[in-house]
Amino acid sequence: DTAVSQTPKYLVTQMGNDKSIKCEQNLGHDTMYWYKQDSKKFLKIMFSYNNKELIINETVPNRFSPKSPDKAHLNLHINSLELGDSAVYFCASSQDFGTQGIGPGELFFGEGSRLTVL
């Protein structure tokens, strides 16, 4: 049973198209994240949801819209795709905000979704 699963794993599309990536976790965690990893391997946080509520919204173009229908799911929709959007997008989850009630505990990552924009 995969703890954090993402679909699709690979996505190749043309500039200007709209695409979605879906993420599901079966760990019972309250917090979910989207991270972007570019070709230089930088892991950059994009969004975080806690119990379906948006808590972190980094400086990301508003072409990116996350949606959390319930605490086990976090989807990412991208409009008008650009070449610079090519990257691996990782979904992750954590048990709320860590042991001291501040910040995330251990993050469990999905396998990643490699997006290539042509």
Added chain:
Amino acid sequence: QQPVQSPQAVILREGEDAVINCSSSKALYSVHWYRQKHGEAPVFLMILLKGGEQKGHEKISASFNEKKQQSSLYLTASQLSYSGTYFCGTESSSDYKLSFGAGTTVTVRA
């Protein structure tokens, strides 16, 4: 703000030791360490909370100097399985965000 990791890359022979450093300009609440193998997801190694704590995971250990806002990861008697990119993630005392460094690529050769 992202932490700074050094070195960027290190090549080791099996059995050798290495140290990876991570530093931040912000006051830190915790430091996380993750390892990512090529084409895979990052995998959690350990969390260090403020207090100068040291932790270990097999022959991989880490320290956290809260005053210097630095953490170091120690790879002892490295094995082939230690190859991968190691990321430190820092959580500042002022927000809930986990910011990752650029990673250190470790290659262990037989």
